[in-house]
Amino acid sequence: xxxxxAHWKPRPIADNRIFVxxxxxxxxxxxxxxxxxxxxxxxxxxTEILAFFACAWLFPNEPRRKWSLxxxxxxxxxxxxxxxxxxxxxxxxxxxxxNFTPLTEIPLRFxxxxxxxxxxxxxxxEEKVVRHLLLDGASYYFGKLAATIGVSALFAAVHxxxxxxxxxxxxxxxxxxxxxxxxxxxxxxxxxxxxxxxLHWVIFYPTIRDFLKSTLGSPx
Numbered sequence: 001x002x003x004x005x006a007h008w009k010p011r012p013i014a015d016n017r018i019f020v021x022x023x024x025x026x027x028x029x030x031x032x033x034x035x036x037x038x039x040x041x042x043x044x045x046x047t048e049i050l051a052f053f054a055c056a057w058l059f060p061n062e063p064r065r066k067w068s069l070x071x072x073x074x075x076x077x078x079x080x081x082x083x084x085x086x087x088x089x090x091x092x093x094x095x096x097x098x099n100f101t102p103l104t105e106i107p108l109r110f111x112x113x114x115x116x117x118x119x120x121x122x123x124x125x126e127e128k129v130v131r132h133l134l135l136d137g138a139s140y141y142f143g144k145l146a147a148t149i150g151v152s153a154l155f156a157a158v159h160x161x162x163x164x165x166x167x168x169x170x171x172x173x174x175x176x177x178x179x180x181x182x183x184x185x186x187x188x189x190x191x192x193x194x195x196x197x198x199l200h201w202v203i204f205y206p207t208i209r210d211f212l213k214s215t216l217g218s219p220x
Contacts, residue, residue, distance in 0.1 A: 009058055014140035020058055021133035024051045028125070041109075045117040048125035055128050056184075062132050064183030071186070079190040082169070083197025090165055091201045102206045111203075118199055123191035127184040130155055131173050139178075148174040169194060 010016040028047045035043035065071055091098070103111065130151055138147035152170035159166035173191060176182040182190075 079193025
Protein backbone atom coordinates (compact mmCIF):
# COMPACT_ATOMS: atom_id res chain seq x y z
CA UNK A 1 0.00 0.00 0.00
CA UNK A 2 2.75 2.48 0.96
CA UNK A 3 4.62 1.62 -2.23
CA UNK A 4 1.52 2.28 -4.32
CA UNK A 5 0.95 5.64 -2.65
CA ALA A 6 4.59 6.62 -3.16
CA HIS A 7 4.33 5.89 -6.88
CA TRP A 8 0.85 7.32 -7.39
CA LYS A 9 0.52 10.24 -9.76
CA PRO A 10 -2.56 11.99 -11.14
CA ARG A 11 -3.54 11.39 -14.74
CA PRO A 12 -2.08 14.10 -17.01
CA ILE A 13 -5.45 15.54 -18.00
CA ALA A 14 -6.52 19.17 -18.13
CA ASP A 15 -8.59 19.10 -14.93
CA ASN A 16 -5.75 17.64 -12.90
CA ARG A 17 -3.22 20.12 -14.26
CA ILE A 18 -5.42 23.08 -13.37
CA PHE A 19 -6.24 21.65 -9.95
CA VAL A 20 -2.59 21.00 -9.04
CA UNK A 21 -1.54 24.44 -10.30
CA UNK A 22 -4.24 26.10 -8.18
CA UNK A 23 -3.27 24.07 -5.12
CA UNK A 24 0.40 24.97 -5.64
CA UNK A 25 -0.32 28.70 -5.88
CA UNK A 26 -2.58 28.74 -2.82
CA UNK A 27 -0.24 26.52 -0.80
CA UNK A 28 2.79 28.66 -1.57
CA UNK A 29 0.95 31.81 -0.54
CA UNK A 30 -0.28 30.25 2.70
CA UNK A 31 3.10 28.71 3.55
CA UNK A 32 4.90 31.99 2.91
CA UNK A 33 2.49 33.77 5.23
CA UNK A 34 3.14 31.25 8.00
CA UNK A 35 6.92 31.28 7.56
CA UNK A 36 6.99 35.09 7.38
CA UNK A 37 5.17 35.26 10.70
CA UNK A 38 8.14 33.40 12.19
CA UNK A 39 10.66 35.57 10.28
CA UNK A 40 12.05 32.57 8.40
CA UNK A 41 14.87 33.72 6.13
CA UNK A 42 14.22 32.89 2.49
CA UNK A 43 10.59 31.84 2.94
CA UNK A 44 9.69 32.67 -0.67
CA UNK A 45 12.56 30.63 -2.08
CA UNK A 46 11.85 27.69 0.24
CA THR A 47 8.15 27.44 -0.53
CA GLU A 48 8.45 27.99 -4.28
CA ILE A 49 11.27 25.49 -4.83
CA LEU A 50 9.37 22.83 -2.87
CA ALA A 51 6.23 23.53 -4.90
CA PHE A 52 8.23 23.36 -8.14
CA PHE A 53 9.68 19.95 -7.28
CA ALA A 54 6.26 18.67 -6.24
CA CYS A 55 4.68 19.79 -9.53
CA ALA A 56 7.62 18.46 -11.55
CA TRP A 57 7.23 15.10 -9.81
CA LEU A 58 3.48 14.94 -10.38
CA PHE A 59 3.68 16.09 -14.01
CA PRO A 60 7.21 15.45 -15.28
CA ASN A 61 6.36 15.21 -18.97
CA GLU A 62 6.02 18.26 -21.17
CA PRO A 63 7.01 19.00 -24.77
CA ARG A 64 10.54 20.33 -25.04
CA ARG A 65 13.14 21.17 -27.59
CA LYS A 66 16.27 19.08 -27.54
CA TRP A 67 19.03 20.80 -25.58
CA SER A 68 21.93 22.04 -27.68
CA LEU A 69 24.63 24.68 -27.52
CA UNK A 70 22.73 26.71 -30.07
CA UNK A 71 19.51 26.53 -28.07
CA UNK A 72 21.27 27.49 -24.84
CA UNK A 73 22.95 30.46 -26.48
CA UNK A 74 19.63 31.52 -28.02
CA UNK A 75 17.82 31.36 -24.68
CA UNK A 76 20.53 33.42 -22.98
CA UNK A 77 20.60 35.99 -25.78
CA UNK A 78 16.81 36.26 -25.74
CA UNK A 79 16.69 36.76 -21.98
CA UNK A 80 19.39 39.43 -22.04
CA UNK A 81 17.72 41.18 -24.99
CA UNK A 82 14.35 41.28 -23.25
CA UNK A 83 16.06 42.53 -20.09
CA UNK A 84 17.75 45.30 -22.06
CA UNK A 85 14.44 46.25 -23.65
CA UNK A 86 12.87 46.49 -20.20
CA UNK A 87 15.68 48.75 -18.95
CA UNK A 88 15.51 50.96 -22.05
CA UNK A 89 11.75 51.41 -22.27
CA UNK A 90 10.57 50.93 -18.68
CA UNK A 91 13.41 51.09 -16.18
CA UNK A 92 15.16 54.19 -17.50
CA UNK A 93 12.03 56.28 -18.20
CA UNK A 94 10.75 55.44 -14.72
CA UNK A 95 14.01 56.15 -12.92
CA UNK A 96 12.66 59.19 -11.06
CA UNK A 97 9.85 57.14 -9.50
CA UNK A 98 12.05 54.16 -8.57
CA ASN A 99 13.47 53.57 -5.10
CA PHE A 100 16.99 52.44 -5.89
CA THR A 101 19.07 50.46 -3.42
CA PRO A 102 22.83 50.54 -4.11
CA LEU A 103 24.71 47.27 -3.74
CA THR A 104 26.82 48.78 -0.92
CA GLU A 105 23.67 49.08 1.19
CA ILE A 106 22.57 45.46 0.69
CA PRO A 107 23.97 42.77 3.03
CA LEU A 108 25.65 39.99 1.06
CA ARG A 109 23.25 37.30 2.23
CA PHE A 110 20.24 39.34 1.12
CA UNK A 111 21.82 39.98 -2.27
CA UNK A 112 22.56 36.26 -2.69
CA UNK A 113 19.03 35.36 -1.59
CA UNK A 114 17.52 37.88 -4.00
CA UNK A 115 19.64 36.53 -6.83
CA UNK A 116 18.66 32.92 -6.17
CA UNK A 117 14.99 33.70 -5.55
CA UNK A 118 14.26 36.08 -8.42
CA UNK A 119 16.58 34.62 -11.05
CA UNK A 120 16.33 30.87 -10.41
CA UNK A 121 13.60 29.73 -8.03
CA UNK A 122 10.74 32.07 -9.00
CA UNK A 123 11.19 31.51 -12.75
CA UNK A 124 11.21 27.73 -12.30
CA UNK A 125 8.10 27.80 -10.12
CA GLU A 126 6.18 30.25 -12.29
CA GLU A 127 7.07 28.54 -15.57
CA LYS A 128 6.06 25.12 -14.28
CA VAL A 129 2.83 26.20 -12.63
CA VAL A 130 1.66 29.03 -14.87
CA ARG A 131 2.96 28.31 -18.36
CA HIS A 132 2.93 24.54 -18.17
CA LEU A 133 0.12 23.31 -15.94
CA LEU A 134 -2.30 26.25 -16.12
CA LEU A 135 -1.65 27.01 -19.78
CA ASP A 136 -2.03 23.37 -20.83
CA GLY A 137 -5.20 22.94 -18.83
CA ALA A 138 -6.78 26.19 -20.01
CA SER A 139 -5.80 25.52 -23.64
CA TYR A 140 -7.80 22.28 -23.57
CA TYR A 141 -11.00 24.12 -22.66
CA PHE A 142 -10.59 27.56 -24.24
CA GLY A 143 -8.02 27.21 -27.02
CA LYS A 144 -4.44 28.43 -27.14
CA LEU A 145 -5.15 32.14 -27.75
CA ALA A 146 -7.73 32.58 -25.00
CA ALA A 147 -5.59 30.51 -22.62
CA THR A 148 -2.55 32.66 -23.34
CA ILE A 149 -4.48 35.86 -22.65
CA GLY A 150 -6.12 34.48 -19.50
CA VAL A 151 -2.94 33.00 -18.04
CA SER A 152 -0.97 36.14 -18.85
CA ALA A 153 -3.63 38.35 -17.27
CA LEU A 154 -3.44 36.23 -14.10
CA PHE A 155 0.35 36.46 -14.11
CA ALA A 156 0.17 40.23 -14.57
CA ALA A 157 -2.36 40.63 -11.78
CA VAL A 158 0.08 39.02 -9.34
CA HIS A 159 2.86 41.38 -10.43
CA UNK A 160 1.00 44.52 -9.40
CA UNK A 161 4.02 46.81 -9.75
CA UNK A 162 4.61 45.84 -13.39
CA UNK A 163 1.29 44.74 -14.84
CA UNK A 164 1.88 45.60 -18.50
CA UNK A 165 5.48 44.29 -18.73
CA UNK A 166 4.48 41.12 -16.86
CA UNK A 167 1.58 40.53 -19.25
CA UNK A 168 3.76 41.00 -22.33
CA UNK A 169 6.51 38.78 -20.95
CA UNK A 170 3.98 36.07 -20.18
CA UNK A 171 2.53 36.23 -23.70
CA UNK A 172 6.05 35.90 -25.10
CA UNK A 173 6.81 32.89 -22.90
CA UNK A 174 3.47 31.28 -23.73
CA UNK A 175 4.39 31.62 -27.39
CA UNK A 176 7.68 29.93 -26.58
CA UNK A 177 5.70 27.05 -25.13
CA UNK A 178 3.17 26.71 -27.91
CA UNK A 179 5.24 27.42 -31.02
CA UNK A 180 8.79 26.42 -30.03
CA UNK A 181 8.13 23.63 -27.49
CA UNK A 182 10.26 25.29 -24.81
CA UNK A 183 9.84 23.45 -21.54
CA UNK A 184 9.76 24.98 -18.06
CA UNK A 185 13.53 24.83 -17.54
CA UNK A 186 14.22 26.37 -20.93
CA UNK A 187 11.71 29.17 -20.44
CA UNK A 188 13.06 29.81 -16.96
CA UNK A 189 16.42 30.76 -18.45
CA UNK A 190 14.77 33.58 -20.40
CA UNK A 191 12.58 34.54 -17.44
CA UNK A 192 15.48 34.44 -15.00
CA UNK A 193 17.70 36.66 -17.13
CA UNK A 194 14.93 39.23 -17.46
CA UNK A 195 14.63 39.28 -13.66
CA UNK A 196 18.43 39.43 -13.42
CA UNK A 197 18.46 42.56 -15.60
CA UNK A 198 15.71 44.22 -13.58
CA LEU A 199 17.36 43.39 -10.25
CA HIS A 200 20.74 44.76 -11.27
CA TRP A 201 19.24 47.86 -12.84
CA VAL A 202 17.80 48.77 -9.43
CA ILE A 203 21.12 47.97 -7.73
CA PHE A 204 23.65 49.50 -10.10
CA TYR A 205 21.85 52.51 -11.58
CA PRO A 206 22.86 54.83 -8.68
CA THR A 207 26.52 53.90 -9.19
CA ILE A 208 26.31 54.46 -12.95
CA ARG A 209 24.47 57.75 -12.45
CA ASP A 210 27.00 59.07 -9.94
CA PHE A 211 29.92 58.00 -12.13
CA LEU A 212 28.55 59.74 -15.21
CA LYS A 213 27.67 62.79 -13.17
CA SER A 214 31.23 63.06 -11.88
CA THR A 215 32.81 62.49 -15.27
CA LEU A 216 30.37 64.27 -17.58
CA GLY A 217 29.08 66.85 -15.14
CA SER A 218 25.43 66.10 -15.90
CA PRO A 219 22.92 63.73 -14.28
CA UNK A 220 21.70 60.66 -16.13
